[in-house]
Amino acid sequence: MTASLSSQGSNPGMMVVPGVIMSTPALRIRGLRKTFPKVLAVDGVDLEVARGEVFGLLGPNGAGKTTTLEIIEGLTSADSGDIEILGLTWADHGREIRSRIGVQLQSTSLFNKITPREALDLYGSYYPRRRGTDELLDLVQLQEKADAYHITLSGGQQQRLALAMALVNDPELVFLDEPTTGLDPQARRSLWDVVRRMKGEGRTVVLTTHYMDEAEALCDRLAIMDHGKVIATGTPASLIADLAIPSVVELAFAGEAPDAVAFSARLGQGVERRGDLWEIPTPDPKALLPLLLEAAEATAVPFQQVHIRRATLEDVFLHRTGRSLRE
């Protein structure tokens, strides 16, 4: 049974089925908690993802994103908490949930000598409803490599195959765990395109990432996670706006940035040192700039460049946790 994209598969969230379904969110999580020996991995997470949304879990490595996702996917059991997926629970509808979701794990291990075509045929055969293999190969641009052994594919191609495998059952809800980690910039862009196409097809996408640019580029809404907790939720724009410091002035130096104490005192404002940069968050860069130049003159700061940029999710994370995402 191959469902074509254009017919009923185009917007599963809006299927003409009892009205209740339309109003149920794709995903609803309450009070999720999970402790591993000696580590509190997930510490009371609440989430709600609407149908058709691309939702991101953003946070540094070890924040609990993957554990959260694996609990939702039914791979790990939670210590406590409630999960509803497409209005269904694991206890009562495990098999149906598995048939209607698509999953890309952080690393997808396949037999070395299976080809993308065979992998898609095989995994497709596990589902009652499936998309055509050629259509999927087109979607992730793997037609050329359709009959090459898995082991001969590049990292980006393997990741795209994993993505296609997550779509093999024409799922309503797709989970992607760090889909672009370890890929070069070009491969990342091409993966982003596939994710955007999923959204275009009306699927709900939940992804984890520790790249703020990826979160900004792809996600309608985000939950920022740290130490097993959700510390902020919202659209990328609203999260940045909530910072109330829309801009950041950066001072770049030839080598390591010098100590900022004297300069900061003269400027009358905090300066954050990051490697060979100073960062000065400000609501009004136009007013700050003259003051900054004057202070630099007075304290003989040997900066090389001044750069004004708008605040990013990185700044949101920094502001909320005092740490950088990349650390």
Add this chain to the structure above:
Amino acid sequence: MMLWRQFAMEWRLYGRDRVAMFWTFAFPVILLLGFGTIFRDGGSPKLSVVRVQAQAPSLRDAALDQALVDLQLKVQALPKAEAEARWARGETAAQLETTGEGYRLRLNSYLMAQAGATAGLVNQAWLMAQARLNGAPEPGRIPVTVESPGRKHSANYASFLLPGLLGLNLVSMGLFSVGMVNVSYREKGKFRRLAVTPLPKWVFLLGQVLHRLTVTVIQAAILLLVGRLAFGIENQGSFLNLLVIMTLGTGCFMAFGFALSGFAETSEGYAAISNLVFFPLMLLSGVYFTLDAAPAWLQHTVALMPLAPFLRALRAVFNDGGTLAGHGAGLAIVAAWGLAAFALAVRRFRWA
């Protein structure tokens, strides 16, 4: 249908794995052909003794040398200095030399298997020589024949080895093709990828088990065929009995693999555990040689392990045309191990 697909895919991917194919199908055949040819006649290699040439050979010496030749010992006569040099190089197993009033026989402690047998023959030759010198009747010898213990005769080593290899195949299939593969599937997350699909897990496992079963059957068929063509070895018993024993063994050792895979976190860990099981089983259970010379406690212990009674029953049927009747206890031991392993596998097997 799902099961068939799973089974067919196992075969398809297996067919691409040349290394696995070699070890599974070609290696046992090479072992059989190699060892079977080397020990073709079943007899031991011809024994030889270095004879240090006497300064002035006496009548007695001549009689002894003649008796040695009569007993088909290979006699290498060397001058004293040359014989000593050869001894010093460690190439001599036994060296015989005339001393003033008698003889001296030196045996190389590193080559005792050969040297011990040689010593027996030399002493026998000495008895013969003395009788001849005295004009007494020659000591008579008891005729010796080499046969298998069963009702039919099949004397060559290959026919002893073949059932051993059949058994060994089952063990390595269970420990490596089942146990090792499942540990690596778990370790690499292949099970996790399956777990997020609606495929029932039993379908996956049953597909795997059926594939391994067919591999075993083909493997056995190849070995039997090669044994027949190369050495004229035939199954002396009923094929039904053979099938019963093989099925029991397959079940037992496959369960072993599943059970052991539950005890290792990583492939490396599993390699250590499985070798701990594999090598003692292989070396002590009579795959390549019998353990008749081993201490009694070891023989008793090994008889309680699964492979030895399995091979005993297999050889009784295959080589000697026996029935299963006399091997109930041994087969019960195999079955008990299989059940215990299965119970353990059910408790310990993990998907993630």
